[in-house]
Amino acid sequence: MLRFETAIGECGLRWSEAGITRVYLPRMPSEAPAGEPPAFxxxxxxxxxxxxxxxxxxxxxxVLDCSAVPEFHARVYAALREVGPGELCTYGDLARAVDAPNGAQAVGRAMGSNPFPIVVPCHRVLSSTGALHGFSAPGGIVTKRRMLEIERAPGFTQQSLFA
Structure with a gap:
């Protein structure tokens, strides 16, 4: 694993020859650092x-290596990666995008086990009512809101006073 400092604390990455296999936000496991990381x-x-x-x-x-991810989750993650910075979608939108129109809850489970937080931008997913729900990264909803503010997503263009 490679550990690195960010504005929100120490993060980490694991990888294979095929791509990134895991993204850790602060509060990651103790692990010896890997050798020299490749360029990607x-x-x-x-x-x-x-x-x-x-x-x-x-x-x-x-580049992500999704070989250890269930096939449905990999499809959801690929669809979500098409949602650009500052754009938002719902769990239902993603379910329809992966041809599972009644699969919003399954999409929610995929988001809850996302091994690539931030790279697979689960912070861009809102409930059907537009509410911020289900962000398991450190800081929870506060971090999700901050990421949406950074990206200037509609409705999140003014920074919170009490974040």
């Missing part, structure tokens, strides 16, 4: 750190 990992670190520094970055260029 170093680029992912730069992009993630820039996003947390307030740059509205699109992390679609970060």
């Amino acid at each position: 990992v170093r680029e992912a670190v730069k992009a993630i750190a820039a996003l947390f520094d307030g740059e509205p970055r699109d992390l679609r260029e970060v």
Whole structure:
């Protein structure tokens, strides 16, 4: 694992030859650092750190290795990666995008086990009422709101006073 500092604290990445296998936000497991990371990992670190520094970055260029992810989850993650910075969708929107029109709850479970937080931008997913729900990353809903503010998503363009 490669650990790196960001504006929200120490984060980490695991990878294979095929791509990133896991993104850790603060509160990650203790693990010895891996050897020298390949170029695609170093680029992912730069992009993630820039996003947390307030740059509205699109992390679609970060290569993921979804080989250990259930097939349905991989489809949901791929569909969500098409939702750009500052854009929002609902669990139902994603369910329809993966041809599972009644699968909003299954999409929610996929989001809850997302091994690639921020890179697979689960912070861009809202409930059908537009409410902020289900963000398991450190800081929970406060972090989700902050990410949407950084990206200047509709309804989130003014920073919270009490975040």
